[in-house]
Amino acid sequence: MAKLFLSLSLLLLVHGCLAFQQKNECQIQRIDAVEPRQRVESEAGFTEFFDTNDQQFQCAGVEVIRHQIEPQGLLLPSYVNAPILFYVEQGKGFQGMTLPGCPETYEVSQQQFQGRKGGQSFQDRHQKIQEFRQGDVVAIPAGAAHWIYNNGQDDLVLIVLLDSTNFANQLDQNHRRFFLAGNPQQEQKQQQGRQQSPRGTRQQGQSLEAGSNNIFQGFDVDVLAEAFNVDRETAEMLRCEDDRRGHIVRVERGLKVVSPSMSREEQWQGQQGGRGRGQDNGFEETICSMKVRANIDDYTQADVYNPQAGHCNHLNSFKLPILRLLQLSAERGVLYRNAIMGPYWTMNAHNIIYVTKGNMRMQIVNDEGQAVFDDQIQERQLVVVPQNFAVVKQAGEQGCRWISFRTNDNAMINTLAGQTSAIRALPVDVLTNAYQIPREEAQKLKYSREETVMFSPGSFSSRGRAPRV
Incomplete structure (x- = not known):
């Protein structure tokens, strides 16, 4: 019984300390409008990083980066320990996302006669490719390997949120990108103006995802050759030790993948007429067929x-x-x-x-x-x-x-x-007594705005339609 009591006491103490620590993170006395603090260059683009040690990021438990990928630029395959949500500010492209256990349903094959019926030789097969365009929001689960390619004529600009304190991340409060290819150079990892947080949970440089080598560099070459059933020279190439292109590389002749055109996908969505939107019955939205993109x-x-x-x-x-x-x-x-x-x-x-x-x-x-x-x-x-x-x-x-x-x-x-506000929902007498104002003024306070969320300029009347941005 004493041991049980001690265990419960320690559990409550730890829980209380964690709760207090989380509370301290959001005791913000000042918020600033911030811009990216670092910029990591690559062969076909760059990535900008906001300062994750800023108090407001510590409070929200998130990190934000900005990718700018040139035409025919490829963000190398990688996976991250936190879920990702990115918004396509400019341009278009497509991405591949690998989910374990899902079939390679995108394939191109060539019929061949091999002395028996039905012989086929597959030229390529892979998991589903997602096209995206300006205005899309794309979701990537934690730990899902993915890559991004710019197949447009303009630079592709992505605003990326990484929820590093999400329940899916059990490492620490930093997002970590594990590259499957390339050799993002350590000398590109600059720390201009960064400081270690008071709690020490975000170590200097941990959030700079573009400053890591790919994970194959840590494996023995002979083990890799055996695992992939390839020769030692090919296994050496997986390590990419002489690659100096950075984390965004240029595909000189364009990237060729098996993918339906955006127009066909949009045509199919139009034929559906929006039926079933927001309704998932656990069958259509399986892990392998789930939709990861929507335009807003x-x-x-x-x-x-x-x-x-x-x-x-x-x-x-x-x-x-x-x-x-x-x-x-x-x-x-x-x-x-x-x-x-x-x-x-x-x-x-x-x-x-x-x-x-x-x-x-x-x-x-x-x-x-x-x-x-x-x-x-x-x-x-x-x-x-x-x-x-x-x-x-x-x-x-x-x-x-x-x-x-x-x-x-x-x-x-x-x-x-x-019209739907907390003040509108209060009785007039409550407003009168709470704010010590006459009943007539309380009625004006309650009913003077008939709009709901967005208000036209001017106190009491509209000044006509304002130009759009």
Whole structure:
């Protein structure tokens, strides 16, 4: 009995310490709009890294990077210990993702007569290839090997969120990329301005995924030759020790893979007419056939729309069921000139906001009623809004577009102003006594905004439709 009591006491102590530690991570007194701190160059592009030791990233438990891949550029095959959600800001391409146990259903074969009926010689076969384009959000489960290729004419720009504190990651609070090919050079791993976190959980340089060698370099060559049943020279090539191209390489003659065209896929989706959207019965959405891509740039599919203010597209696990596995979701927001997204808080998720075009003023308020952020956030800047922190946004003269990643597969907001807000739901007498205002003013406070989430410029009247960004 004494041993049981001691064990329970230690368990409660450890749990309490961890809870206290997590609480300390989000005791933020100041939030800043941040830009990438490092840039790692490769033969056919580069990767930029945000400072993961920044307090707001520590609070949210996420990391953000930005890939820019040139035409015919290939991001080498790798896998990561954390789930990934990336947004295609510019360009198009395709990716391969390898899931264990799934069949190689993409194949090209050539019939041959080999003295018996039905003889076939397969030229290539592999798992499913996913095409993507501007405005797509793509999900990659933790530990799934994947690669990305730019088959367009313009640079491919990807904004990538890695949820390093997700339950799927049991290593530590850093994302680690394990390369299956190439030799990303250690000298490219620069640490300009980085500092070790006070808790020491993020070691210097751990988050720089492009600074690692591929995993085959750690295996004995003879073992590799035996495992793959190839000669020793071929096994040596797997190690890529003389490769100096970096983690994004150029495919000189273009990449040839077995893949249906995007137009055929979209045609099939059009014929379906959206039937079954958000409905997974456990049969269609198996691990091997699950959809990993959805477009959130189409304003005609907006979840929130105000022709005088802007629109928002939400992507959650009801629309893309794989997000339930990743416990992540996304939002694409657009505010027209001077329009306001009324004050709100996200009830069950941290909110990572990256501006893709234009600018907006944001105010973020913590539980002590203090403004921890009150500034402009510009294009290519990022701000983390911790769970339950109240936030309000107002677009600048050029309007604003952003992509937001959220650390819950069905993130929910609660508004403070507007038709469905918390203030609107309160009785007038509660408002009168809570704010010590006359009953008439309480009624105005409650009913003066008939809009729901996005408000047109001006206090009481619309000034016409603002130009889009």
